Amino acid sequence: MxxxxxxxxxxxxxxxxxxxxxxxxxxxxxxxxxxxxxxxxxxxxxxxxxxxxxxxxxxxxxxxxxxxxxxxxxxxxxxxxxxxxxxxxxxxxxxxxxxxxxxxxxxxxxxxxxxxxxxxxxxxxxxxxxxxxxxxxxxxxxxxxxxxxxxxxxxxxxxxxxxxxxxxxxxxxxKASELENINSELEHKVEIATALKLSSININAVRERKSNNESVETKAKRTDKLKIEFSIADNPLAKKAIYDVYIRVIEPNGNLLITENHIFEVDGVEMQYTDKTGIEFSNDGKLYTIEWKGAENFKPGTYTIVLYTNKGTMGKGTIRLT
Structure with missing residues (x-):
């Protein structure tokens, strides 16, 4: 133990x-x-x-x-x-x-x-x-x-x-311009239509004699004046009134015969004239007579006489002197 x-x-x-x-x-x-x-x-x-x-x-x-x-x-x-x-x-x-x-x-x-x-x-x-x-x-x-x-x-x-x-x-x-031009043309045509035109013209060389007797001549040296007889064509559009007629005398060598510086106007152009006179237009076809004594000594050859109004040329005629 x-x-x-x-x-x-x-x-x-x-x-x-x-x-x-x-x-x-x-x-x-x-x-x-x-x-x-x-x-x-x-x-x-x-x-x-x-x-x-x-x-x-x-x-x-x-x-x-x-x-x-x-x-x-x-x-x-x-x-x-x-x-x-x-x-x-x-x-x-x-x-x-x-x-x-x-x-x-x-x-x-x-x-x-x-x-x-x-x-x-x-x-x-x-x-x-x-x-x-x-x-x-x-x-x-x-x-x-x-x-x-x-x-x-x-x-x-x-x-x-x-x-x-x-x-x-x-x-x-x-349009207005066209109408104006048309009116202007019409007015111009009317002006032309109302212008006086010659229906006939006869020019004679005249020798003055004693006792206010006259004779028609053909010799330049015996011519004292030119007698222009004319009638105006029928124109119902032309106004019946007194018209100035302007005369232009052109001598054989082509010079315009003038004694003074006379001026008139045609279609806006100024021209010289030899002489002028007044006529009463009544559109009755009567005969008008104008005598011109401008040249002291007429020359042999052809003279041309042109008549005008302010609206234009009325017409012309010629005469030949020997």
Whole structure:
């Protein structure tokens, strides 16, 4: 019995020591557990914080990118609006005061919106407001374009009407000019028609004798005067009145015989004449007589006698002296 006690004592001692060690380890591990939990919590908190800031940064970055893209789109839209505004106003139209005010307001609004879009602090609300203002501006410019088009169409109608009136005036003027020319031609024809014309003319060389006797001569040296007898053709259009008859005597060598510088006008042309007399025209076919004693010594050859009124030549005749 005693030997057995001696045998088993060391074994019991060993078990007691191991239990104590295990108890100590458990106590030490119990003390370390809160630290481990704290570190785990800290790590989780750090991860959560990083994830939060990552998500927030990513969301903010995406939002900034979206805002920048929208700003670029709105600036492009402003460019289009301004180009359209320039296009419809560069045609030098005479704008009404209302259209001028609309144009000025649109350009002022464009400048204001450009200034807003250059700001980097625009938030979503301000950006939305800018978008609405651009939409309003687009509508205003659209109405302005429509008004300009209407004004242009009205101007085109006015120009067309003006051209039509000018054409009408030109046509009327041309017609009036044609009628005036026709009237002038008719008046000229009437003048010609009313002019007195000779139906017959007879020229004799006359020698004066004593006791007022006369004889017809053919010799130039014995001729004292020329007697011109003529009748006027029937003309119911000619006015019955006293007419001046101008006589032009052309001697055989072709010179006009004149004693003074007598001038008369026929169809706007001034001419010299040898002598003149007055006759009373009554369109009755009677015979008229004119005597001319101009030359002191008649020369042999052919003399030409031309009779005129202010309306033109009445006729002419010749006589040959030997």
């Amino acid at each position: 005693e030997e057995n006690d001696i045998v088993y004592k060391p074994s019991v001692k060993l078990d007691n020591n191991r239990g104590v060690e295990q108890q100590v380890d458990v106590q030490e591990r119990g003390k370390d557990n809160p630290k481990i939990y704290f570190f785990i919590f800290a790590i989780l908190a750090l991860l959560a914080t990083n994830i939060y800031f990552y998500i927030k940064y990513k969301s903010s970055s995406e939002q900034q990118t979206t805002i920048l893209s929208e700003k670029i789109q709105m600036e492009t839209e402003l460019d289009r609006i301004e180009v359209e505004l320039d296009r419809v106003t560069k045609e030098n139209l005479n704008l009404t005061e209302s259209l001028k005010a609309t144009q000025d307001n649109a350009r002022t609004k464009i400048e204001e919106l450009r200034a807003k879009l250059t700001q980097n602090e625009l938030n979503r609300t301000e950006l939305q407001r800018a978008r609405e203002e651009i939409a309003e501006l687009r509508g205003a410019v659209s109405r302005y374009t429509k008004d300009i088009k209407q004004l242009k169409n009205e101007n085109a109608l006015l120009v067309s009407e003006r051209d039509r009136l000018k054409e009408s005036v030109t046509t009327a003027t041309k």
